[in-house]
Structures are given as C-alpha cells and as structure tokens.
Amino acid sequence: xxxxxxxxxxxxxxxxxxxxxxxxxxxxxxxxxxxxxxxxxxxxxxxxxxxxxxxxxxxxxxxxxxxxxxxxxxxxxxxxxxxxxxxxxxxxxxxxxxxxxxxxxxxxxxxxxxxxxxxxxxxxxxxxxxxxxxxxxxxxxxxxxxxxxxxxxxxxxxxxxxxxxxxxxxxxxxxxxxxxxxxxxxxxxxxxxxxxxxxxxxxxxxxxxxxxxxxxxxxxxxxxxxxxxxxxxxxxxxxxxxxxxxxxxxxxxxxxxxxxxxxxxxxxxxxxxxxxxxxxxxxxxxxxxxxxxxxxxxxxxxxxxxxxxxxxxxxxxxxxxxxxx
Amino acid sequence: xxxxxxxxxxxxxxxxxxxxxxxxxxxxxxxxxxxxxxxxxxxxxxxxxxxxxxxxxxxxxxxxxxxxxxxxxxxxxxxxxxxxxxxxxxxxxxxxxxxxxxxxxxxxxxxxxxxxxxxxxxxxxxxxxxxxxxxxxxxxxxxxxxxxxxxxxxxxxxxxxxxxxxxxxxxxxxxxxxxxxxxxxxxxxxxxxxxxxxxxxxxxxxxxxxxxxxxxxxxxxxxxxxxxxxxxxxxxxxxxxxxxxxxxxxxxxxxxxxxxxxxxxxxxxxxxxxxxxxxxxxxxxxxxxxxxxxxxxxxxxxxxxxxxxxxxxxxxxxxxxxxxxxxxxx
Numbered sequence: 001x002x003x004x005x006x007x008x009x010x011x012x013x014x015x016x017x018x019x020x021x022x023x024x025x026x027x028x029x030x031x032x033x034x035x036x037x038x039x040x041x042x043x044x045x046x047x048x049x050x051x052x053x054x055x056x057x058x059x060x061x062x063x064x065x066x067x068x069x070x071x072x073x074x075x076x077x078x079x080x081x082x083x084x085x086x087x088x089x090x091x092x093x094x095x096x097x098x099x100x101x102x103x104x105x106x107x108x109x110x111x112x113x114x115x116x117x118x119x120x121x122x123x124x125x126x127x128x129x130x131x132x133x134x135x136x137x138x139x140x141x142x143x144x145x146x147x148x149x150x151x152x153x154x155x156x157x158x159x160x161x162x163x164x165x166x167x168x169x170x171x172x173x174x175x176x177x178x179x180x181x182x183x184x185x186x187x188x189x190x191x192x193x194x195x196x197x198x199x200x201x202x203x204x205x206x207x208x209x210x211x212x213x214x215x216x217x218x219x220x221x222x223x224x225x226x227x228x229x230x231x232x233x234x235x236x237x238x239x240x241x242x243x244x245x246x247x248x249x250x251x252x253x254x255x256x257x258x259x260x261x262x263x264x265x266x267x268x269x270x271x272x273x274x275x276x277x278x279x280x281x282x283x284x285x286x287x288x289x290x291x292x293x294x295x296x297x298x299x300x301x302x303x304x305x306x307x308x309x310x311x312x313x314x315x316x317x318x319x320x321x322x323x324x325x
Numbered sequence: 326x327x328x329x330x331x332x333x334x335x336x337x338x339x340x341x342x343x344x345x346x347x348x349x350x351x352x353x354x355x356x357x358x359x360x361x362x363x364x365x366x367x368x369x370x371x372x373x374x375x376x377x378x379x380x381x382x383x384x385x386x387x388x389x390x391x392x393x394x395x396x397x398x399x400x401x402x403x404x405x406x407x408x409x410x411x412x413x414x415x416x417x418x419x420x421x422x423x424x425x426x427x428x429x430x431x432x433x434x435x436x437x438x439x440x441x442x443x444x445x446x447x448x449x450x451x452x453x454x455x456x457x458x459x460x461x462x463x464x465x466x467x468x469x470x471x472x473x474x475x476x477x478x479x480x481x482x483x484x485x486x487x488x489x490x491x492x493x494x495x496x497x498x499x500x501x502x503x504x505x506x507x508x509x510x511x512x513x514x515x516x517x518x519x520x521x522x523x524x525x526x527x528x529x530x531x532x533x534x535x536x537x538x539x540x541x542x543x544x545x546x547x548x549x550x551x552x553x554x555x556x557x558x559x560x561x562x563x564x565x566x567x568x569x570x571x572x573x574x575x576x577x578x579x580x581x582x583x584x585x586x587x588x589x590x591x592x593x594x595x596x597x598x599x600x601x602x603x604x605x606x607x608x609x610x611x612x613x614x615x616x617x618x619x620x621x622x623x624x625x626x627x628x629x630x631x632x633x634x635x636x637x638x639x640x641x642x643x644x645x646x647x648x649x650x651x652x653x654x655x
Contacts, residue, residue, distance in 0.1 A: 027457065053457070059487065064446050064480035071450020071464075074435050075385065077457065098440050099447065106426040107436050108418040109647035143648050167650035 003184035011153035011185055012042040012118075012174065015160035016080060018189065020050055023078060026164055029056040030065055030082030030118075039084045040120050040179050062088055066095035069115055070103065073169075078114040080164060086119040086135045086173055100169045101144030112167040116160070121149070121173040122213050122263045123300045123311060132300035132307075134212065134264035139171040140241040140273070146194055147241040149173040151215035153183040155238055158192030166194060175212040175263075197244035199251070203233035206325055207251040209274055210261040211236055214293070214312060218261050221317035230325055240270050248274060249281045256287035257324055261317055266294035288324040293317055326378070326543075328536065330609045334618075336378055336535055337604060340370040340597055341622040343394040346403065347566075349626045350393070350410055354570040358634070360412040361571070363424035364391040368533075368565030371596035372497045373398040375538025375560070376465060379546045385433045385455070385464040387448040390425040391497075392437035395467055401429040407629040413636035419646075420639040433462075441502075442475035444468055445494065449481045452490030452555065463549045464492045465542070471502025473516050482557065486523035489554030493545040496557065497532065499564035503572075504581035517559040525555050532560030533596040536603075563590040 006014070020026045028046060030038075034057035037044030047055040058065050062083060069079040083089050089096060096117065103113050123132030139147045146168055150156040156174065163170040200215065201222050210218035215236050222232035233251050237243055252258050258278055260271035271292040278290060293312045301307055326332060347365035354363065366373065373394035380386070380399070388395040396406050401417075409416025410424045417428055428436040435451060438444045448466025455462045472478055473496060485492050496516050500507045508514050520527025526548070528541040538560050545556035565587060567579035604610035610618075 056488075059480075059484060061480035061484055063477050064449065064484040067443070067446020067477065067481060068450035068453055068484060071387070071435075071447035071452070072454040072457070073450075074447065075451045075454035075464075077454045094440055094443060095446065099438075099443055103436070104650060105647045106418060106422045107428045107430070108422070110428065110430040111435070112650045146649075 004187055005182045006153050006185035007180055007182045008153045008156055008174070009041045009044070009179040011157035012160060013044050013046060015157045015164070016043060016046055017049060019161055019164040020046070020054060025076065025078040026080060027054040027056065027077060028080045028082070029058055029069060031058055031060055031084055033057060033082050038082060040176060042118070042174065042179070043082065062091040063095055066092040066100065066117065070095060070100050070113065073113045073115045074103065074111045078164065080116045080118065083117060083119045085131055086121040087130050087133045089117070089119055089135065096139070096145070096171070097142050101142050105144060113169050114167050115169045116163045116172050117169070118172045118174060120176040122175045122177065123307060124177040124213055126302050126304055126307060128302040129299040134262070136173055136240050137264055137268060137270045140270055144169065145241060146170045146239065147173070148194060148239050149175070149211050150238055151175065151178065151211055151236055153181070153185050155192060155236070157185055158190050159194065159238060161191045162194050165191070170194070177213050181216070192238070195239045195242040195244055197235050197237045197247040199233065199247065200236050201232065201234040203231040203255070205231040205255055206257040206259065206321055207233045207235060207248070207255045208259045208261055208317065208321070209235045209237060209248055211238065211240070213263050214261040217312070217314045218317055221314045221321070224314070224318055225321055230321060232321065243274070245274070245277050245281070249278060252278055252282045253285045256285055258286070259291045259293060259317070259320055259324070261293035261312060263295055263311060265297050266292055267297050269294050291320050291324060293320050333604060333609060336374050337600055337610070338618055338622060339374045339398050340535065340600060341618060342403065342625055343370045343373060343397050344597055345622050345626045346393055346397060346407070349630060350407070351570055353411070353630070355574065359410060359424070359570065361423055362569040363393070363410055364569050365566050366391050366394040368590065368595065369497055369499055369562050370394055371535035371600065372495070372532045372538055372560040372562055375535040376467070376495050376542045378539050379542040380463065380465055383433065383462050385435055385451050385462060387435055387444045387451060387464065388437040388467040389444055389469060389472070390437065390439050390441070391469065392427055392467070393424070395437070396427050396429065396434060399434055400432055401427070401434055403625055403629045404632040405429070408633040408636050411633045413633055414639040414643070415633070415636040419643055421644070442468060442472035442477040445472060445477050445481035448492050448494065449485040449490055452485060452492030453488060456488070456490050461550060462491070463546050465495060465546070466492055467495050467497060469502070470496060470498040470500065470507045470511070470516060471505070473519070474510055482519070482523040482525070482555070485555040486525050491549035491552070492555045493542060493549055494555060494557045495542060496559045498559050498561045501564050501568070503568045517557055520557040523557070525557055528556065528558045530558065530560050532562030533594045533599055535596060535600050562596065563594060565591055565595070
C-alpha cells in the first residue's frame with residue numbers, strides 16, 4: 001500500500017492533536033492559533049477539536065505568551081506555544097533565555113519546565129528583513145534549551161510529539177517554505193527521539209550536513225552530483241541542541257570531507273560550531289578544509305531575485321562540493 | 326481569618342524576623358561572607374507579611390530580587406534561605422541561585438527572579454494553570470514600582486485581565502527603582518490607577534500598615550478565589566536601605582536621595598515601630614513581651630547563621646546538575 005502523503009503543516013497539527021488527546025496537561029496558546037488555525041496553518045482544526053479552553057488565542061504580547069506559558073508549566077501544565085515567526089522571538093528573549101531556560105537550574109532542580117515554543121523560520125517567500133531570519137544558533141547557544149528544526153513532514157510530526165513529551169523547554173523551528181511540502185507520514189503513531197541525526201542519503205565522497213530549507217536543496221544537489229559521479233552523503237541533524245555529533249564525525253571519517261549547509265547567516269552560525277567540533281574530533285580524517293554554505297551576513301531583501309541571490313541555492317551547494325572534491 | 330491577638334502577634338514576629346534577617350545579612354555582607362549581592366527590604370516588611378497572611382497554604386507565590394521577606398513571611402525555612410544567600414550546599418538551590426533565586430516548592434513558593442518585571446507574566450501563567458485545572462488556588466505575584474514601567478507589566482496585567490486568571494498582583498512601591506525616584510519614573514505616581522485599564526480592581530494602601538495591606542490583599546484573594554479574576558494592589562512604603570548591600574558599601578553608593586529623607590521615613594514610617602505601637606495600644610504587647618519576642622527573633626537568625634556558616638560548600642560537580650530534567654518520554 002502506498003504511504004499516506006501529508007504536508008508539513010498537516011504533520012504539525014496532527015502531532016499537536018495527538019498529544020493534546022493523549023495528555024490533558026497539554027494545551028496550545030499563541031497569536032491566531034485558534035479559530036484561524038495559525039498564520040501559517042500549522043494549528044488548523046485543533047480549535048474545532050478541543051475548543052477555546054485548551055486552544056488559547058492571545059493578544060500580540062510575546063512576553064506574556066511565553067511568560068504565562070512558563071508559569072503554567074511551573075504549575076504542572078505542558079503548554080505548546082506558537083510565536084508566529086522566529087524573528088519575533090527576539091521580543092521575548094528574556095522569557096526564553098533568562099527565565100524558561102534557567103528556571104529548573106535556579107529552582108534547585110524542582111520544576112520540570114515542559115514547554116514547546118514553535119515558530120516559523122527561514123526566508124524564501126519574500127517576507128523581508130524582519131520575517132525571514134533563522135535564529136537556531138541563538139537558541140543553541142543557551143544551556144537549558146533544546147533546539148529542533150525538522151526538514152520533512154515525517155520528522156516534524158515525530159519530533160514535535162517527542163518535544164511535547166520532553167520534560168525540558170524545546171525551541172521548535174519550522175522552515176516556512178516547507179509548510180506546503182508533502183511527504184510520507186504513516187497513519188500509525190510514532191515518535192522520533194530528540195538529539196538523533198539521520199543519514200538522509202548514503203555516500204562515500206563528501207559529507208553534507210544540512211537542515212531546514214537547505215536539506216531538500218542539498219538532496220537535489222546530491223542527485224545532480226551523482227549524475228556526475230560524485231557520491232554525496234547527506235546528514236540532517238534534526239536536533240541542533242543536543243547535537244548528534246557522533247553521526248557526523250562517523251560520516252566524516254568515511255568521506256574525509258565536510259560541508260555544512262544552513263540558511264542562517266554564516267558568521268557564528270551552527271555550521272561554525274559543527275566545523276569546530278569535527279576538527280577537534282576528526283582532524284586527521286579531513287582531506288580538505290571544511291566548507292560552509294550559508295547566507296552571507298546580510299539583511300534578507302524582499303525582491304524575488306535579490307532574495308534568491310543572497311540565499312544559498314542548490315547550485316551553491318554543487319559548486320561548493322566541486323571546489324573540494 | 327479574624328485578626329485575633331495571636332494572629333497579630335504572629336504577624337509581628339514574622340515582620341521582626343525579616344528585619345533581623347536582613348540586618349544580619351547586611352553585617353555578613355560587610356564581612357565579605359555573601360557572594361555577589363543581595364537586596365534587603367528593610368521598611369517593606371508590612372507588605373510581605375500583610376500580603377502573605379492573606380494566602381492559604383495551597384496558594385502560590387512568585388516574587389522578585391528583593392524577596393527574603395516574602396519567603397520568610399510565607400514560612401520558608403530561615404536556615405535554608407540564609408544558606409542560599411551565603412551560597413552554601415544546604416541552600417534551596419545548593420548555592421547556585423543565591424539571594425535573587427529563592428524558592429520553596431514544598432510551600433508553593435515557585436521562585437524569585439533576577440530580572441525586574443519578569444515575574445509578572447509567570448504569576449499570570451500560574452494563575453492560568455490554576456484556572457484550567459480548577460484547583461481553587463490563588464497565585465500572588467510580587468513586584469516593585471520599577472517593574473511597572475516594563476512592557477511585561479502591561480502585557481501581563483492585560484492578559485490576566487482578559488483571561489480573568491486568579492492572580493493577585495502586589496506592587497511594593499518603595500519609591501525607588503535603584504536610584505530613580507518613582508515620581509520621575511511614572512507619569513502618574515498612582516500605580517493602582519492603571520488597574521482600570523486592565524478591567525480589574527486597583528487598591529492603593531499604606532504599605533507601612535500591615536493590617537491595611539492584609540485587608541486589601543485579602544479582598545483581592547477572595548475575589549480571585551471566587552473566579553472573578555485578578556486585582557492590582559499597590560502598597561506604598563519606603564526602602565530604608567540602598568538598592569543593594571553591595572551598593573550601600575560603595576563610596577557614594579547611596580547618595581542619590583535628598584538629605585534627611587531616609588531619616589525622616591525611618592522616624593515616622595518604620596512599619597515595625599508603627600505595628601509595635603499599635604499592638605501596645607491594643608493591649609496585646611507589653612515592653613517586656615516585646616523584648617522577649619525581639620530576643621526570640623534574633624535567636625532565629627543567629628541559629629540560622631550558625632547553620633549556614635557551618636554548612637559545606639557545594640561540590641564542584643554540582644554546577645552541572647539540573648540544567649536539564651532527565652531525558653525520556655513520560
């Protein structure tokens with residue numbers, strides 16, 4: 001029987017519905033998550049199923065959204081929060097970084113702060129400088145948080161269910177351009193553990209670690225390169241904190257070459273961290289300098305051709321591979 | 326709760342315990358025994374004790390960086406709190422949080438906070454959880470006048486008002502945000518007036534009168550428990566010490582107030598003096614009994630100091646404890 005095809009946004013809403021049905025401590029709050037079903041459609045149908053007592057539309061008050069969710073979590077609830085875009089998580093950084101991430105440590109290990117903060121991330125749809133960024137590195141820098149960024153509907157559903165069940169705060173970033181992309185998602189229930197990378201394509205010539213929008217672009221690039229006889233291994237870390245560095249290092253030991261591809265800015269991106277970790281742990285296995293494919297340090301422009309020009313594309317990946325193979 | 330002689334004397338004891346605790350740690354700080362700093366609430370004891378006396382055992386508390394008094398008023402173990410202020414292994418976070426991060430989850434004290442205004446939303450969220458679970462509890466959230474000019478005050482009180490959560494917001498208006506006088510920081514010095522913007526009752530009470538504070542907070546708690554939503558109580562008092570123990574020890578660290586202002590408030594509006602006088606007038610307290618209570622409260626601190634000073638330092642590896650809760654699907 002052919003597998004059921006489900007869009008990324010449907011995978012998200014399925015995960016939330018299943019977890020809300022499973023655990024009555026789980027509830028949903030954020031701007032426009034209720035009757036509308038989310039500005040990007042990630043919570044469609046949930047209000048109709050669970051009603052206004054467990055699906056809370058909020059005013060435009062990011063500090064209150066995360067602060068209230070934290071308070072509720074400290075009193076034993078398990079909120080799923082939507083901040084519409086990762087760009088706007090800057091508005092509630094105190095609540096995320098100083099409060100949520102540190103609450104357990106600064107309370108003598110007492111509360112389990114089981115709190116998921118979802119947000120759309122990355123650009124590619126012409127939304128401009130304040131609606132197109134990708135801040136996974138900001139949150140990966142903070143002990144106390146977990147950071148998840150799935151690139152397929154299957155991963156999104158399985159990882160979101162694990163995030164909701166995790167006794168720690170989880171930042172869950174959803175690449176905006178992928179919401180409408182469909183992929184196989186089984187009918188039966190499954191979860192994917194946080195902190196496990198997946199080898200999305202096996203190869204022997206070069207390892208590419210990619211996530212978010214860059215994962216499908218990398219898979220396409222790998223196909224193009226295969227036709228030219230270059231055998232690419234593609235790894236999606238899926239969780240950026242904790243990072244499954246072992247899977248990456250094992251791959252580099254096999255291929256001897258590493259490229260990290262992400263849409264976030266190059267400077268101080270997670271790619272820099274992965275490059276540092278790999279040279280610490282597999283320096284003798286490297287046959288070429290580690291390369292990063294990333295957005296140059298720029299403010300994302302709205303104009304379609306300008307945006308396409310600054311964001312890394314499939315061709316950028318192909319060219320980078322050829323420069324070291 | 327009728328304010329019987331026993332109840333009032335217990336409130337007096339708690340206020341005096343806070344005073345001795347904070348005078349005591351000020352001395353320990355001068356001796357270099359306290360890591361970092363700490364913010365004492367001398368002059369604000371009536372707000373702590375009056376507010377906490379209006380709560381039931383099952384109710385929650387969220388507080389600020391200036392919270393020793395709130396913890397002690399609520400009944401947290403003075404030894405554990407002092408050990409935490411001293412950064413010892415026996416403190417409530419094993420010496421990792423210090424004076425600004427005090428908690429006692431067994432008493433529903435969910436923690437204090439190093440960021441001004443951050444606790445307001447958290448207190449609202451605790452109220453949301455109470456409302457969703459229909460447990461009949463109330464959450465009391467303390468903050469200062471300084472916090473009322475942060476966006477979190479507006480966002481938090483508005484959302485609490487929209488959702489009618491059972492949270493009582495208690496603003497200790499001690500008239501200074503560090504060196505900034507409240508009259509220069511707030512366009513309208515009447516903070517309680519803002520309650521109408523959030524569709525909740527606002528109370529403005531004399532924060533040096535423990536009974537006035539109790540009565541206002543009690544009304545607010547009763548309303549919250551009835552399911553009618555939040556209230557804002559502004560208790561006006563005066564911070565008789567500087568912003569922090571460390572700043573008070575800095576040359577010029579407390580020179581920002583007009584000459585004589587502190588002395589004037591200390592002479593006329595010291596909440597302990599006022600309450601002691603009231604108890605004497607009621608015939609509940611004699612000079613001799615007052616001396617005895619004073620000695621007993623001092624002994625509580627001395628015993629706590631003995632415990633805390635002789636407590637072990639935390640083990641180095643404990644620094645890595647509690648960053649994450651145990652993995653695993655529940």
